[in-house]
Amino acid sequence: MGMSASRSDSVLSPDVRDKCGQATIAAACFAVLLPRDDALPFTRAERVMALAMVDFWFVTYHFAAQHLACLAVPSPQPEDRRSLDPAP
Numbered sequence: 001m002g003m004s005a006s007r008s009d010s011v012l013s014p015d016v017r018d019k020c021g022q023a024t025i026a027a028a029c030f031a032v033l034l035p036r037d038d039a040l041p042f043t044r045a046e047r048v049m050a051l052a053m054v055d056f057w058f059v060t061y062h063f064a065a066q067h068l069a070c071l072a073v074p075s076p077q078p079e080d081r082r083s084l085d086p087a088p
Contacts, residue, residue, distance in 0.1 A: 012020070032051060037043050042050070 029051065032040075032047050033044065040047070
């Protein structure tokens, strides 16, 4: 009774969540790219360029986040390196 649900508790499994996210992104891209030029206020070329810019920013953010996480992993200090050397 007194226990709260952990953050990992979810109705959907991670695989289903991933597939739903991918399907949502694909549907949004089709909704932006498939209509004729006169159906939306921007030409198809402008819409492609906008999606390319959004993709660039997401990729840049992901790249920076991954490398920041790599920098946060501590490296072995000189006194710890002795334990990493194989025994003679």
